[in-house]
Amino acid sequence: MEQATTWPVGHIQVHEGDRLVVIEFHGEIDIAAAIPIMFEMDAATAAADRTVVVDLTPTEFIDCYGLRLVHRAERRVRERGGRLLLVCPHPLILKLLQLGGFGGRLAAVPTMQEVLAPDAREGAG
Numbered sequence: 237m238e239q240a241t242t243w244p245v246g247h248i249q250v251h252e253g254d255r256l257v258v259i260e261f262h263g264e265i266d267i268a269a270a271i272p273i274m275f276e277m278d279a280a281t282a283a284a285d286r287t288v289v290v291d292l293t294p295t296e297f298i299d300c301y302g303l304r305l306v307h308r309a310e311r312r313v314r315e316r317g318g319r320l321l322l323v324c325p326h327p328l329i330l331k332l333l334q335l336g337g338f339g340g341r342l343a344a345v346p347t348m349q350e351v352l353a354p355d356a357r358e359g360a361g
Contacts, residue, residue: 320342
């Protein structure tokens with residue numbers, strides 16, 4: 237990954253490079269965390285034609301408000317000509333994402349290394 241700017245905000249940490257933005261969700265992503273996170277995610281997904289990775293590896297819990305954040309990010313990135321990739325090693329969170337309708341739209345990979353592999357970044361999305 238290229239040189240990055242990093243900023244932590246509560247339950248997320250954003251790593252921003254030239255054409256790649258990684259948004260890590262930390263801890264429990266519920267209604268209390270979702271509202272402040274939304275504004276930072278909007279800033280992280282504002283640029284056009286970028287690849288945005290939502291990394292749920294450090295996430296312990298996500299509810300429907302967290303799903304809404306992922307959906308909002310995916311829509312914003314797609315509208316701006318980019319693509320959103322998802323890293324999620326947690327079977328229960330993956331099941332929740334599938335139940336929330338993300339199964340057909342977002343292919344989740346279990347590790348960041350898989351996202352950063354050149355062929356994964358070219359073929360995903």
